[in-house]
Amino acid sequence: xxxSVGLFALLIAGYGAAWAQAYPTKPIRMVxxxxxxxxxxxxxxxxxxxxxxxxxxxxxxNRGGIIAxxxxxxxxxxxxxxxxxxxxxxxxxxxxxxxxxxxxxxxAPITVATSSPSVLVxxxxxxxxxxxxxxxxxxxxxxxxxxxSGAAGSANHLAAELFKSMADVDIVxxxxxxxxxxxxxxxxxxxQLMFPNATAVIPHIKSxxxxxxxxxxxxxxxxxxxxxxxxxxxxxxxxxxxxxSILAPAKVPEAIINRLNxxxxxxxxxxxxxxxxxxxGSDVIGSTPRELTVTMKSEMTRMGKVIKNAGIRAx
Numbered sequence: 001x002x003x004s005v006g007l008f009a010l011l012i013a014g015y016g017a018a019w020a021q022a023y024p025t026k027p028i029r030m031v032x033x034x035x036x037x038x039x040x041x042x043x044x045x046x047x048x049x050x051x052x053x054x055x056x057x058x059x060x061x062n063r064g065g066i067i068a069x070x071x072x073x074x075x076x077x078x079x080x081x082x083x084x085x086x087x088x089x090x091x092x093x094x095x096x097x098x099x100x101x102x103x104x105x106x107x108a109p110i111t112v113a114t115s116s117p118s119v120l121v122x123x124x125x126x127x128x129x130x131x132x133x134x135x136x137x138x139x140x141x142x143x144x145x146x147x148x149s150g151a152a153g154s155a156n157h158l159a160a161e162l163f164k165s166m167a168d169v170d171i172v173x174x175x176x177x178x179x180x181x182x183x184x185x186x187x188x189x190x191x192q193l194m195f196p197n198a199t200a201v202i203p204h205i206k207s208x209x210x211x212x213x214x215x216x217x218x219x220x221x222x223x224x225x226x227x228x229x230x231x232x233x234x235x236x237x238x239x240x241x242x243x244x245s246i247l248a249p250a251k252v253p254e255a256i257i258n259r260l261n262x263x264x265x266x267x268x269x270x271x272x273x274x275x276x277x278x279x280x281g282s283d284v285i286g287s288t289p290r291e292l293t294v295t296m297k298s299e300m301t302r303m304g305k306v307i308k309n310a311g312i313r314a315x
Contacts, residue, residue, distance in 0.1 A: 023079055023256050024056040030246075031061045031068045032084040038197070039244055041280060042114060043084045046246075049267040050260075058082075066092050066099055073101040077108075077251040079260065084113065084246050087155060090296050094307050095153040096314045103300070107247040109292035110260050113268065114282035116242045117217035118159045118195040120230060121210040126192050131214050131233035134193070138169035145171045148182035148191040152315045156182075158303060159195035159216050159240040161310045166235055175315070186210065195240070198223045199281030216240040221283055243299075244282070245292055257289055 032043040040062065047058035063071055069089050075081035083089070090103040101107075120131065126145075128134035138145050149157040156179065164171055174191050176182040179200055185191045187209045195216065202224070204210040214230040215221050218239040230238040246264060248257060265286040267273060274284045287295070306312075 023259065024054055026080060027057040027059055028054070028080050028082060029059050029061050030082045030084055031063055031072050033068065033086065034062050034064050038116070038281065039084065039086055042244055042277065042282065045273065045276065046084065046113065046264060046267060049273065050263045053263050066096070070101055072247070072249055073106040075249045077249045079248060079252050079256040082246060082248050083107070084244060086244055087242050088153065089245065090300050091153050091158070091303065094300065094304050095312055103296055106250050108250050108252045108257050109289045109296070110246045110248060110257055111264050111289065112285040112287040112292050112295060113244045113246055113264070114277055115217070115285050116197060116282045117215050117221050117223065118156055118240060119198050119201055119215050119224065119227070120193065120195055120213045121186065121201055121205065122193045122213060123186055123189045124208065124211050125189050128213070129211065131230055131235060134213060135167045135169060135234060138167070138171055142170040143172060145193065146174045146191045147171050148174050148176055148186050148194040150176060150179050150182060152312050155242040156195045158306065161306050161312065162240050163230070163235070163238065165306050165309060166238055197281055217283070222278055223281060223283065243295065261289055
């Protein structure tokens with residue numbers, strides 16, 4: 001019996017390897033966020049870039065909200081349906097009740113494509129020119145400083161709540177329907193601070209309408225190479241970024257996952273591609289499938305605590 005099981009396993013492995021060698025034999029669908037967001041041009045760039053090397057067209061399919069990951073989770077595990085999605089992929093199950101997928105169990109990770117840090121900015125009228133000074137100011141005036149954020153669970157919201165938790169300060173959230181109105185009120189001084197995407201605030205920083213205190217990446221970013229990290233500036237261990245990941249449905253053969261990983265990481269490593277993505281506000285990562293799994297699990301645990309303690313729920 002053991003010999004039969006072993007022979008069956010070898011046959012399956014051989015079939016999987018042969019299938020992966022022939023893959024792909026038809027167009028691949030890459031499901032992502034709706035048009036207009038920062039991930040759509042990244043998806044289209046990667047789709048176009050790997051179409052040639054794979055020998056098949058990669059078609060971008062824009063879906064709204066949690067529909068994108070739910071669509072991919074239900075797809076056949078044959079490597080012809082992929083997901084390119086941001087951090088909400090694994091944050092949504094922590095803040096919403098109607099999420100029908102498990103980020104870990106229902107997907108096969110391929111790679112972390114890019115990472116986009118936020119920038120801690122304040123209105124120039126705020127009497128703080130460093131992270132340490134901002135923390136001291138917040139501690140001296142509990143509940144009197146406000147921060148602007150987008151939707152509950154968004155990158156700038158979680159960056160601020162993580163800051164509050166680690167610095168042990170009381171800063172009040174002022175929610176907005178989008179980053180644009182939030183930035184407008186920070187510039188006008190109606191709100192004191194924010195954690196927006198780097199590309200959104202670079203012009204305002206250069207014009208003096210905002211003061212940048214630090215960037216939220218773990219290490220200095222090429223996006224703003226002269227800006228210190230929050231961690232190095234007074235809050236050791238702090239890190240927050242919006243991550244774009246590429247995944248497939250669970251049970252896609254490992255050989256296909258590895259093929260996709262090689263092609264995507266190779267494309268992301270091209271100097272011109274890295275430069276284009278950097279101008280769009282993203283640091284290229286290009287990880288292994290296992291590194292993406294580790295990132296997902298650690299972030300769900302780390303940010304899950306912040307979300308629970310802050311009582312964050314989707315609005």
